Amino acid sequence: LCPSGVLSLCCRLPAWDRAIRPPPSPLQPPGLPLAPSRSFSNNKIQVELDESSGIAMMKFKSPPVNSLSLEFLTEFSISLEKLENNRACRGVIITSAVPKIFSSGLDITEMCGKSKEHYTEFWRAVQEIWLRLYGSNMVTVAAVNGSSPAGGCLVALSCDYRIMAENPKFSIGLNEAQLGIVAPFWFKDTFVNVVGHRTAERSLQLGSLHSAPEAHKLGLVDELVPEEKLMEKAAAVMAQWLALPDHARQLTKTMMRKAVLDRLVAHREEDIKNFVTFVSKESIQKSLRVYMEMLKKRKS
Numbered sequence: 001l002c003p004s005g006v007l008s009l010c011c012r013l014p015a016w017d018r019a020i021r022p023p024p025s026p027l028q029p030p031g032l033p034l035a036p037s038r039s040f041s042n043n044k045i046q047v048e049l050d051e052s053s054g055i056a057m058m059k060f061k062s063p064p065v066n067s068l069s070l071e072f073l074t075e076f077s078i079s080l081e082k083l084e085n086n087r088a089c090r091g092v093i094i095t096s097a098v099p100k101i102f103s104s105g106l107d108i109t110e111m112c113g114k115s116k117e118h119y120t121e122f123w124r125a126v127q128e129i130w131l132r133l134y135g136s137n138m139v140t141v142a143a144v145n146g147s148s149p150a151g152g153c154l155v156a157l158s159c160d161y162r163i164m165a166e167n168p169k170f171s172i173g174l175n176e177a178q179l180g181i182v183a184p185f186w187f188k189d190t191f192v193n194v195v196g197h198r199t200a201e202r203s204l205q206l207g208s209l210h211s212a213p214e215a216h217k218l219g220l221v222d223e224l225v226p227e228e229k230l231m232e233k234a235a236a237v238m239a240q241w242l243a244l245p246d247h248a249r250q251l252t253k254t255m256m257r258k259a260v261l262d263r264l265v266a267h268r269e270e271d272i273k274n275f276v277t278f279v280s281k282e283s284i285q286k287s288l289r290v291y292m293e294m295l296k297k298r299k300s
């Protein structure tokens with residue numbers, strides 16, 4: 001069932017382990033009632049699927065900052081899997097229900113003062129969400145309606161298209177170096193694939209968080225729109241991408257992303273080991289604690 005050449009990935013990703021879906025009829029036959037909207041909501045994520053258009057809206061709703069905790073990542077993974085397995089769903093718009101924040105990235109408390117077993121489980125969940133999102137058969141559009149550092153930026157980078165609210169106070173980037181940690185190779189690969197090697201290298205070394213206008217200039221986001229127009233624009237972009245036959249778009253996406261996905265799949269256990277060793281070091285634990293204290297001080 002796998003498209004040729006993506007076998008190694010298919011064997012690990014349930015969402016890929018099936019035939020490419022034909023698109024549902026774009027036009028509702030006259031006289032028939034509109035297909036229903038289905039929604040499912042758990043603690044941290046709300047999803048609404050409009051079966052008539054095939055478009056799902058996924059909203060992060062984990063205040064204060066939509067940090068990617070183990071619980072959040074698990075819900076995110078399950079939600080994506082549900083949509084991926086629903087033949088009526090062809091695209092998903094990912095956004096936030098928390099004002100001014102898209103996602104603050106990985107939950108730092110999951111990487112502080114915990115056991116090696118916990119770090120292992122957490123990192124596997126981080127890998128899993130990236131494999132699912134970057135490798136999704138659906139059209140994925142990020143409607144970035146707030147700040148989006150580190151892991152939050154990775155979520156946006158993993159989508160097919162990024163639209164950001166035109167607010168200079170919102171920032172986005174892979175700022176790991178500022179925390180004294182290093183973005184893993186697959187964060188870097190995803191970033192390079194969007195902005196190119198030179199921009200990625202400079203931005204990663206400096207741990208830069210770019211304002212929305214700067215991010216647009218660098219190509220980190222594809223479009224900036226006034227905040228009130230963000231969802232309208234995301235729907236318009238989605239309609240444009242969904243106008244194409246799914247199979248051609250999906251195979252093209254696979255062609256563009258397969259090498260990077262395969263690289264993590266091939267080195268998954270080694271990557272987990274590296275993370276656990278790195279994050280367990282006392283010097284790294286200290287950097288993370290200092291960073292968390294800095295966040296709290298900045299607040300007061």
Ligand code: CO8
Binds near residue numbers: 108184275296
């Ligand atoms: N994890 C856990 N808690 C967080 C995080 C986070 N990522 N971000 C913020 N918080 C907490 C704050 O400590 C604060 O807690 P409390 O209310 O108890 O004091 C609360 O959330 C609210 O935060 P702020 O007051 O700072 O909220 P603002 O609205 O003023 O600012 C921001 C929101 C811009 C998101 C700001 O909080 C911020 O910059 N946060 C830090 C974001 C960040 O640097 N994230 C990086 C995480 S690391 C990552 O994603 C990739 C790691 C790759 C692994 C590398 C291998 C080792």
